Amino acid sequence: MSDQQQNNNMIYLQPTPVRIWHWLNALGIVTLCITGAQIRFPEYVNIFGSYRAAIRLHNTAGIVVCLSFSLWFFYYTMVAGTMAQLYFPKKEDLKYGILRQAIFYFFNYFRGKPNPHHTMPDNKFNPMQKSAYLAIMFVLVPLVSLTGILLMNVAPLRDLLIMIGGLKILAGLHFLLACSLCAFLFTHIYLATLGHTPFAHFIPMWTGWEKLEEEHDSGHEHDPVHGAKQVH
């Protein structure tokens, strides 16, 4: 019996390596945002005592995020082998899925209509999530990490910095990318509350198991495995 079939109403959605990555990433990014605020605006933000402490913590958190990103990449490409399936939008997603999901979030959700996407371990993300995570995980996080690594090693990597256009451009780019990641964080946390209960999506990211909601009306799509459906 597979993990998915152990419990009629439960689905094993988030394997242990993914949960470790996620919470390391969460802790790291929140720490980076707060320490980053102190590093850029030391006259206004002083949470970690000294400026040096903020820098050291920022650098440490940055390394943690880089390592957890590597764990995520290694797990999905080498162990689970589902990176492309989960994160790359399919033709169908691009043609109809994104629009359908956007209509749900910005219109049908308020009318009490069901979510057109049903979460499964091999199809965890709706088309909007896929597109957003693709941009976040394959562009934003690598770029903010790379610029951060360069900023941590200005003296030894000076030639590389000059090829990019100089320290000032690099620091500005790092700051704007970090602001974008911080902005995404608010949206990410809010969207996570749109499950059938506000914590429905938080619990599986901690335990690994997500509770599937029983069907409410016959017009809803069925979970092909459990005969149950999920509302996000």
Place this chain on the structure above:
Amino acid sequence: MSTKTTGKILVLVPTFVLLVWIQAWGASEGCLNCHGDGNKVKKQYLIDPVHYRNTAHAKIADANFGCRTCHDNLSDRHPGDGVAAKTTTRCTDCHADIQAEYSESSHAKNAGCGDCHNPHAAHGPTEISGHEMNRMCANCHENDNMIQKHAEWLPQAKLHIQMLPCVTCHTSSKNYVITMYIVKRKDGERYGDFQPATYRQLQQLAGGRDILSLVDRNGDGYISLAELRLFNTDNTHDLRLQGMMTPETVTHNFQVLGNRWDCSFCHASGPQAMQTSYLALPQPDGTLQRAAVEKGAVLDAMNGTPDFYMLGSTRNPILSWVGLFIIVGGLVMPIGHGTLRFLTRKNRTGKGH
């Protein structure tokens, strides 16, 4: 006094002054005939005539008794008389105020004036680069050792030591300025360390014009932000600007200052403190001359000083606002959607939302 006597005085006094001046000038130049030539004297007696002629010491010597102003044990028969030159004048004879300041510093026990300063090549603090200042310090404080010691507490120790004159942290000054130097790699090299460009290198690039015209395009003696941008984006040369935070007034009270352990001394002073900057250009005599740069140029987000950025201090205000706007943009979805979600909550009652 008779007219005849007055006439004699009017002739004799200027003649005397002229003779003394000629003798003094002749003495300095005469000495340099040998002491400015590496083939005639040993290395320890060699004086760089180009550097020397522009020192305040040379000007004072020329106005008095030439080299004998300080080395008054020398006779006209030197070196044939076998008497070695002695420095009969002490630094404190002229620099008593500096001596008083220096004697209170932690350095005083360990080094005399001559250990850091060559009196035949002593220039004012704005006439030499931060790199040269640090070379003086490195004579005793070996560079790698200093990086290692500072790394025990200072993030990016190597960068700090490369990009700051030691005196910025180890002497007190009320204000600090950013001094920019033109640097370049060795000819033909695409990678590697940058060195301050020499006057001759810049002169070749300037093609006979004043070297300041390489940056100061309109020749008004003042470098605007637009001119800095043009210089930095000009692909016809391989020059770059290297900025250093330097004390506005250099003092001699060398010490380990308690407030320098706190990074916020430099990094939390905010953009308002980083308004003043200069471009220091090499001169034919080996010194530097500063040209004023537009206020706030180092805060330009892109091309003011591409390689000079101090965390916290040289942040660009516009970029900060753009960042804030992006973050606030991230709150639009939670606030906007959340409000509609609250208002339409009845539509989802019993449906698991």
